[in-house]
Amino acid sequence: MPSDKSTPAKKAAAKKAGAASKKASAKKAAAVKKAPAAKKVTVAPKKATARVKGTAPAKAVVHPPGDESRTALVRRARRINRELAEVYPYAHPELDFDNSFQLVVATVLSAQTTDLRVNQTTPALFAKYPTPEDLAAANPEEVEEILRPCGFFRAKTKSVIGLSKALVEDFGGEVPGWLEDLVKLPGVGRKTAFVVLGNAFGRPGITVDTHFQRLVRRWQWTGETDPDKIEAAIGALFPKSDWTDLSHHVIWHGRRICHARKPACGACPIAPLCPAFGEGETDPEKAKKLLKYEKGGFPGQRLRPPQAYLDAGGKPAPPLGAG
Structure with missing residues (x-):
C-alpha cells in the first residue's frame, strides 16, 4: 500500500522536473537565437563601401x-x-616659362585669370624685360599696358615690379629656392611659392x-x-x-x-x-x-606632350632645376 501512495508523488515530482527542464531549454534556445541578430546590427563594412561609391x-x-x-x-x-x-601622364604647369624668374612672374599674373591668357601676355613682357633687373627699372605705365589683358593690371604691375626689385636688392637677381624667402616677395604667397619650388627647383x-x-x-x-x-x-x-x-x-x-x-x-x-x-x-x-580639351591633351590621351615640353631628344623635359 505505501508504494501506491508514493507513486502519485513521484509522478508529480517528475512532471515538475520535466517542466523546469523544458523552461531552461527554451531560455537557452532564445538566448542562442538572439546572439546572431545582435551581430548583424554591428556590421559596418557594407556601409562604408556604399558611402565611397554612393x-x-x-x-x-x-x-x-x-x-x-x-x-x-x-x-x-x-x-x-x-x-x-x-x-594625365604628362601633367605639368600650364604656364609657359623658360626659367625660374619667368615662372614666378607668370604665376603671380595667373591670379584671377586663365593660364591661357597669361601665356598670351607674357611673351611681350619677357621680350621687353627679360631679367629681374630690367623689370625692376621698368616704367609702370608701360608694364600696365602690356598686362592689361590679364585683369587687375595695376595691382599686378606693382607686384611684378616689386618682386623684381626685391630679387635684385635681396637675392642678387636670382629667384631663391626656399619657401621662407619666396613668400617675402611682393605678390608671392604659399601657392605661388610651391609652384616655383616644385617646378623650377624640384622641391x-x-x-x-x-x-x-x-x-x-x-x-x-x-x-x-x-x-x-x-x-x-x-x-x-x-x-x-x-x-x-x-x-x-x-x-x-x-x-x-x-x-x-x-x-x-x-x-x-x-x-x-x-x-x-x-x-x-x-x-x-x-x-x-x-x-x-586644353593644352597638353585631354582625358585618356597618352600621346606626347606639346613640343615646348620636350627635350632635345624628344623626351619629356624634367622640371627646371631638377637633376
Whole structure:
C-alpha cells in the first residue's frame, strides 16, 4: 500500500522536473537565437563601401567621413592619385616659362585669370624685360599696358615690379629656392611659392588653387576651407615626394572633367571612388560633351606632350632645376 501512495508523488515530482527542464531549454534556445541578430546590427563594412561609391553630396559630409576610417581614406586618396597619373601622364604647369624668374612672374599674373591668357601676355613682357633687373627699372605705365589683358593690371604691375626689385636688392637677381624667402616677395604667397619650388627647383610642394580646393572637398579628403589647413591635411595623406605631381594631377582633372558647375561625372575615370558622383552629368554621352580639351591633351590621351615640353631628344623635359 505505501508504494501506491508514493507513486502519485513521484509522478508529480517528475512532471515538475520535466517542466523546469523544458523552461531552461527554451531560455537557452532564445538566448542562442538572439546572439546572431545582435551581430548583424554591428556590421559596418557594407556601409562604408556604399558611402565611397554612393551619391551623397560632398557638402553634407565633414572630414573625416564618419563611416570611413583614416586608413581607408589614405588608401582611397592614393588610389585616386594613381588613377589620375594614368590619365594625365604628362601633367605639368600650364604656364609657359623658360626659367625660374619667368615662372614666378607668370604665376603671380595667373591670379584671377586663365593660364591661357597669361601665356598670351607674357611673351611681350619677357621680350621687353627679360631679367629681374630690367623689370625692376621698368616704367609702370608701360608694364600696365602690356598686362592689361590679364585683369587687375595695376595691382599686378606693382607686384611684378616689386618682386623684381626685391630679387635684385635681396637675392642678387636670382629667384631663391626656399619657401621662407619666396613668400617675402611682393605678390608671392604659399601657392605661388610651391609652384616655383616644385617646378623650377624640384622641391615638393602642394599647390592649393581653386581647382585643388574644390576637388579635395568633393572627394572628402578634407572638409577644411582655409588653404593653409587644406595644404596640411592633404600633405598628411601622401608621401612628400608625391606632392608636386599630385597637385598637377588634381588641377588638370579640375580643368578638364571635374568642373565647378557641371562636372562630367559620366566621363570621369575615378567615378567609382568619388563620394560626390552624381553632382554632375552621369550619362556618358552627355558627359563627354562637357570635357574641356586644353593644352597638353585631354582625358585618356597618352600621346606626347606639346613640343615646348620636350627635350632635345624628344623626351619629356624634367622640371627646371631638377637633376
